[in-house]
Amino acid sequence: MALRRGLRDNFDWPLFVTVAAIAVVGVVNLYSATSAAVPALRDIYIQQVYWLTLGAGTAVLIAAVDYRHYERYGWIGYGIGVSLLILVFLLAREIRGSQRWIPIGSFSLQPSELMKLFLIVALAKHLHNDPRTEGRTLKDLIVPGAILSLPLVLILKQPDLGTALILVFIFVSIMFLTHLKLRSLVTLVVTMGVSAPLAWSYLLKPYQRERVTSFLAPEKDILDTGWHAYQAKVAIGSGGLTGKGFLQGTQNQHKFLPDQHSDFPFPVWAEEHGFIGSVLLISLYMVLVLLGIKIASEAKDRFGAVVALGVSALIFWHTVINLGMVCGLLPVVGITLPLFSYGGSSVLTMMAGIGLLMNVSIRRFHF
Amino acid sequence: MIMLSPRREVGEFRKRYKWMVLFVLVTMLSIVGRLFMLQLVQHDRWAGEADRNITKVVRLPATRGLIRDYRGRVIADNRPSYNVLVTPRLMGEPQIESIAGLLSLDEAGKQRFRNLLGRVPERRRSHFVQAFNDISRDQYAAIETHRRELPGVNLIVAPLRSYPFKQLGAHTIGFLNQVSAEDLKDMNGLGYGPGDAMGRSGLERAWESYLRGRDGELRVMVDVRGRELDSSAQPEKPVRKEPVPGLDLRLTLDMDMMRSAERHFRGHPSGGVVVVDVHTGRVRALYSKPGYDLNELTSGLSQERVREMLENPFRPLIDKTTYESYFPGSTFKPISALAALQDNIIPGSTHYDCPGYYMLGRRRFRCSHVHNDTDMHMALVQSCNTYFYRLAEQVGIDRIASYAREFGLGEKTGIGINTEASGFVPTREWYVKNHNDKFQVGFSLNTAIGQGDTRVTLIQLAMMYAALANGGTLYVPQLVEKVEQADGSVVHEFPPRIRRQINVDPAYLEYVKEGLYGAVNNRKGTAFEARIEGGVPVSGKTGTAEVNKSKISPKEDPRRAWYDRRSHSWFAAFAPSDNPQLAIVVLVEHGGYGGKYAAPIAIQVLQDALGDPSATKKPVLVSKKP
Numbered sequence: 001m002a003l004r005r006g007l008r009d010n011f012d013w014p015l016f017v018t019v020a021a022i023a024v025v026g027v028v029n030l031y032s033a034t035s036a037a038v039p040a041l042r043d044i045y046i047q048q049v050y051w052l053t054l055g056a057g058t059a060v061l062i063a064a065v066d067y068r069h070y071e072r073y074g075w076i077g078y079g080i081g082v083s084l085l086i087l088v089f090l091l092a093r094e095i096r097g098s099q100r101w102i103p104i105g106s107f108s109l110q111p112s113e114l115m116k117l118f119l120i121v122a123l124a125k126h127l128h129n130d131p132r133t134e135g136r137t138l139k140d141l142i143v144p145g146a147i148l149s150l151p152l153v154l155i156l157k158q159p160d161l162g163t164a165l166i167l168v169f170i171f172v173s174i175m176f177l178t179h180l181k182l183r184s185l186v187t188l189v190v191t192m193g194v195s196a197p198l199a200w201s202y203l204l205k206p207y208q209r210e211r212v213t214s215f216l217a218p219e220k221d222i223l224d225t226g227w228h229a230y231q232a233k234v235a236i237g238s239g240g241l242t243g244k245g246f247l248q249g250t251q252n253q254h255k256f257l258p259d260q261h262s263d264f265p266f267p268v269w270a271e272e273h274g275f276i277g278s279v280l281l282i283s284l285y286m287v288l289v290l291l292g293i294k295i296a297s298e299a300k301d302r303f304g305a306v307v308a309l310g311v312s313a314l315i316f317w318h319t320v321i322n323l324g325m326v327c328g329l330l331p332v333v334g335i336t337l338p339l340f341s342y343g344g345s346s347v348l349t350m351m352a353g354i355g356l357l358m359n360v361s362i363r364r365f366h367f
Numbered sequence: 368m369i370m371l372s373p374r375r376e377v378g379e380f381r382k383r384y385k386w387m388v389l390f391v392l393v394t395m396l397s398i399v400g401r402l403f404m405l406q407l408v409q410h411d412r413w414a415g416e417a418d419r420n421i422t423k424v425v426r427l428p429a430t431r432g433l434i435r436d437y438r439g440r441v442i443a444d445n446r447p448s449y450n451v452l453v454t455p456r457l458m459g460e461p462q463i464e465s466i467a468g469l470l471s472l473d474e475a476g477k478q479r480f481r482n483l484l485g486r487v488p489e490r491r492r493s494h495f496v497q498a499f500n501d502i503s504r505d506q507y508a509a510i511e512t513h514r515r516e517l518p519g520v521n522l523i524v525a526p527l528r529s530y531p532f533k534q535l536g537a538h539t540i541g542f543l544n545q546v547s548a549e550d551l552k553d554m555n556g557l558g559y560g561p562g563d564a565m566g567r568s569g570l571e572r573a574w575e576s577y578l579r580g581r582d583g584e585l586r587v588m589v590d591v592r593g594r595e596l597d598s599s600a601q602p603e604k605p606v607r608k609e610p611v612p613g614l615d616l617r618l619t620l621d622m623d624m625m626r627s628a629e630r631h632f633r634g635h636p637s638g639g640v641v642v643v644d645v646h647t648g649r650v651r652a653l654y655s656k657p658g659y660d661l662n663e664l665t666s667g668l669s670q671e672r673v674r675e676m677l678e679n680p681f682r683p684l685i686d687k688t689t690y691e692s693y694f695p696g697s698t699f700k701p702i703s704a705l706a707a708l709q710d711n712i713i714p715g716s717t718h719y720d721c722p723g724y725y726m727l728g729r730r731r732f733r734c735s736h737v738h739n740d741t742d743m744h745m746a747l748v749q750s751c752n753t754y755f756y757r758l759a760e761q762v763g764i765d766r767i768a769s770y771a772r773e774f775g776l777g778e779k780t781g782i783g784i785n786t787e788a789s790g791f792v793p794t795r796e797w798y799v800k801n802h803n804d805k806f807q808v809g810f811s812l813n814t815a816i817g818q819g820d821t822r823v824t825l826i827q828l829a830m831m832y833a834a835l836a837n838g839g840t841l842y843v844p845q846l847v848e849k850v851e852q853a854d855g856s857v858v859h860e861f862p863p864r865i866r867r868q869i870n871v872d873p874a875y876l877e878y879v880k881e882g883l884y885g886a887v888n889n890r891k892g893t894a895f896e897a898r899i900e901g902g903v904p905v906s907g908k909t910g911t912a913e914v915n916k917s918k919i920s921p922k923e924d925p926r927r928a929w930y931d932r933r934s935h936s937w938f939a940a941f942a943p944s945d946n947p948q949l950a951i952v953v954l955v956e957h958g959g960y961g962g963k964y965a966a967p968i969a970i971q972v973l974q975d976a977l978g979d980p981s982a983t984k985k986p987v988l989v990s991k992k993p
Contacts, residue, residue, distance in 0.1 A: 131376055131379065132379060133378075133379070173387075176383060176386075176387070177379075177380045177383050178379060178380075179379050179382075227489060231420075233405060233413065234413050234416045234417050234420065235417070236402065236405050236406060236413070237405040237406055237409055237410060237412065237413025237414070237416075237417075238410070238413040238414040238416065238417035238418075239406055240406055240407070240410045240414065241406065241407060241410075250417055250418075250420070250421050251417055251420065254420065254421045254588070254589070254590045254591055255590050255591040256417075256420055256421075256591050270402070270406065274406060275402055275403065275406040275407055278399075278402050278406065279399055279402070282395055282398060282399060282402075285395070286391065286392070286395045289391050290388060290391060293384055293387055293388055293391070296380075296384065297380075297381075297384040299377065300377070301377060302376070302377050302379075302380070305377050305380050306380075309380075309387075316391060316394075320394050320395075320398065323398050324398065327398065327401045327402065327405065328401075329397075329398070329401055
């Protein structure tokens, strides 16, 4: 009874409206992005609606159960995530030089997407049960570091640099919450700063270095990637203040944008709706992330706070890296724009994350 | 009931949230700043780029104006040529192979094609580039048949310049070739693009702006692969700007007369002929031998052919009618005679004795023969040097020079094509300056007979004889009579231009003309041998201009050296004698004696142009080849 009352009275409307707005705009944009594409792609905006619906259902289920249950089963979830990642190597076929998807019937599951949430929950459980009043030292980072490393190594082996980076960024963001002693922090930064180039020069053999460089910039090998990034800039820049209008973006309609439905949906939007539309969309993402931080700050316990912050970090880093990449501020790595890019695993993960946020938000007055 | 974990203190996290919010704000704002940069500050650049991405501009070349001769025959024409355009982005190795197969290219040709494709910059790879020019009929048919299987290949028909008269009048008409990268830089804004042809010499160059016309263009929308969108998907209608054809030139040249000059020149390897209308200064023939085939130059010469032309001892690239200047020899004598008469230094009746030479101090000045007692008339008829030596002694070099300049020597005539030489008329002052401050009377003597340092071009001499013939009017030589549109309507018509009215007494002019008449028609005349019995009456003056007199060095090829040392053979004339219409100048380079080689050519060209075709023709003498 108490649960139901909480759901009704404490429902986080701003969060819901923001997410709904991004999702609706995303579907509309997807329609435009694929309107001139090959027939196979033209209907994916409908599939995106299905995924969003499925995701919304998942979010409701996730939000309905008191998050303290998740704390209890945190390790189990983590174990499932890692098992799936191992399963990838047994089941997945290679696509574009990497193994990322497990085929399930007619669609494919990308376990590395789900792993992001399992990692957040696992780290939250660890920090929840490891409260400190005095500052933390490097020793306190060993367990969280191990929690990160296991899936990280598996994902790097696929290889999927983008997702690996996101995991690291989420980890750093969460650990930033904790109070690490200044001395430990300095030691950590200095050690990493010194050891990285040394390891690069002396530990790695030339062929290994070469692997790492082509690994850091895998798209360098793909013909014309620089050209594609350039065309994305052309699309954004040519949008001007107000844009060229819905379905009127020439860069998109004339097929100058690559992967316009997965990694490059933002240039489509920026070309059609200009600076004004772009700022509005970015504002929605910013509001979403700030709401997430607010929910974390209002959480009544450590687990809720860390989960809310982890999900916020997930959304934030995806958004920033994707936008930075399409604007030419960052190199091209395959990272989706949350709820805007087409993709089942991505949408489900984001919506599940939103469900966790909603869960923490609804229960901020409990206990 | 499941045991949920107890509440845990969140105080450790409290202080961190505000830094996170700040970080989020700064990051998001920097992205907005980047968008501000791209979408507002640099918008024009990116919008232009987006526009260029999707517009394909197909040039519609303008038809170059035609060049016609005085009778309306086409001298410079346009014929269709087939060119192959390709879209580099669509050219993979199989496409290259199949195109090479259809055009039957050899390995080297295939490699050139690959290199061409490789040079196209990334942003132009979805645009058409011209890959093959002026392909043969068979190649055209092969490509046309398989065009559907070759996306990204297009055939266009472009006009190519053709010259039906080939080498005849080559120097005057001129040729075209493709603009180079430097030209494009120099002529920025004049609308030339890569692959355009422009006039490089002669009239084609001088009248480029009239002949050229203005290219049109067709703008179509394309997708990323360079394929045209079907019309329903075109956001705008294709924009078509029609080309404006160039204007036609109607020349004063008469190709019949050019042909006649060529025919009568056939025995000699090198020289030139100029014919002008004495009443207008319109040039009827401008012939320089040897020439070159304009079609060959317009379609591009191989390295070997270029070297061959540059090394040819008869210098085919030199326009001998306007660019080269020569000693006038005895064709200059009418000037000396007029200077003496007009300034009342010596009347025509003055007699001098010619023992075959003239002694000035201890120097001996030669004459061609022993002419004995002559007056000025007979001196002109027989081209007696001695008479003119004596005359020069009294007239002086400056008076001769001033009449020479009066008749247009020593300065450019203003014919307006190619590079024109101005020739040279020496004065006393010049000799003083160039000969150790000492003037010698011998300089005057040589000048009076057209040796020494006087240099003239063929066109200058022709204008001078036209002025002698028409009573003293010096015209500017004219090559273009009219500028017309393709439908024949006249845009500009150019009237004859008088340079100056020469101040000479008509009686003296008449006296000199009688001398010139005698040179051809008097039994003792220097050109009597070349006279056509019953043909059009010709008045003229022979000239034998001595050239290189240095000793033959053992290093030289003796036959070449012998040729190079032989005098140039001149004849300058007008006809008909009683009512002059045409003036002619013939120069046979290293031909030898003027009356024997140049005069027959001139007289026969005049006979072809003005005379009764039934009149007897004399055989052409062949100059001794090296």
